[in-house]
Amino acid sequence: MDISVVIPLLNEEESLNELYDWIVKVMQSNRYSYEILFIDDGSTDNSWKVIEKLSEKDSNVKGIRFQKNYGKSQALNAGFKKVKGDVVITMDADLQDSPDEIPELYHLIKKENFDLISGWKKKRYDSKIRKNLPSKLFNAAARKTSGLKLHDFNCGLKAYKNEVVKNIDVNGEMHRYIPVLAKNAGYTKIDEKVVAHQARKYGITKFGIDRFINGFLDLITIWFLSKFGKRPMHLFGLLGTIMFIIGCTFAFYLGIDKLFFNPTGRLITQRPQFYLALVTMIIGTQFFLAGFLGEIILRTKTDTKRYTISSKINC
Structure with missing residues (x-):
């Protein structure tokens, strides 16, 4: 055919x-x-x-x-x-x-x-206002993030x-960015x-004002999935590592300062750096957990039913 x-x-x-x-x-x-x-x-x-x-x-x-x-x-x-x-x-x-x-x-x-x-x-x-302006904004953002030089995604x-x-x-609602999906799947001859x-x-028209908001949210989603969809730990693990190192650095500084330079001064818990260290270490741990959960989901996910068909003709 x-x-x-x-x-x-x-x-x-x-x-x-x-x-x-x-x-x-x-x-x-x-x-x-x-x-x-x-x-x-x-x-x-x-x-x-x-x-x-x-x-x-x-x-x-x-x-x-x-x-x-x-x-x-x-x-x-x-x-x-x-x-x-x-x-x-x-x-x-x-x-x-x-x-x-x-x-x-x-x-x-x-x-x-x-x-x-x-x-x-x-x-x-x-x-x-309703369609032309949002479309131009979507297309400009999509060109920037995807690298595809298309005028009308x-x-x-x-x-x-x-x-x-x-x-x-x-x-x-990824139909707006099918060319990006195709590129991410390895098809490069796109014009x-x-x-x-x-x-x-x-x-x-069936399009409302929510199309403007949803379009940008979908673009963020597809950008994230194209870069980290197969390896979420590469993003969350990196962020977790950076945050944890920042927290440990502040904690180490407070400990050294208290032991050797200011043993009779304020308690460590009275210093703002203590809470900064605590918060960043907690956030770092949470990022690590998010990365691990993402990896587990990728390895255990099964296809889910996204729609129900009530009738068919000739197919």
Whole structure:
């Protein structure tokens, strides 16, 4: 199979038929073999019924329905597990991503041998305050911490080699930083392509102000995991060692001073350096324990179920 199109969605019943027709037109005009996998992330409208009807007339349409809303990352994760195409395309269901971009994205992955191509919506039609400004801040911070020179990490329109999506774990809300996950997994041929951005045609955006805060928290998380996720003792052990040495140095100083230079002066417990030494040694010990616990968790963890699927179509 040439192409798998993965489309996570939440309450997009009005756009699904139009999006399906558009994708099929592109696929047939380029003679691609394909599958379209809709991931219904707990929609409360008639989105699933639309997907069922589409699957009845076209066996290339597949669907996964979550029991409730788990988030875009979980939807992509479920889709990535099922895809069979050599090239995997992800796009949003709100018609803001153009299926006309698929042939060139496919060419870049299949013929130019890129691992991942991320869309760049250079000209946007979103609210500048609600989406444009936060996106620019996220992207600037992500470029700085990851070393990837991409302009739009969070663009829903991306293309991947099949092996890439099979070897990354998209969880939490890490869909914003999939290129970083791919880089951390060892895939370095990552680039971007300027893609068309459409104004939303139906419904309203699903993003709120919490997207601004969550984006930065996720970036901190992915930075930490990329550097210390496999070796937490390297961070916590180092911090624990530094704090413990500081505490022991103050304690040694107080002991020497009391024994040899000021035996009749204030008690050690009356000096502020005593409490500084005590606190830093305690903190150092706690950092060591955190590192040990992290190592134990890494060695004993098992995969946990992150979402519940209530229905499937053709998969």
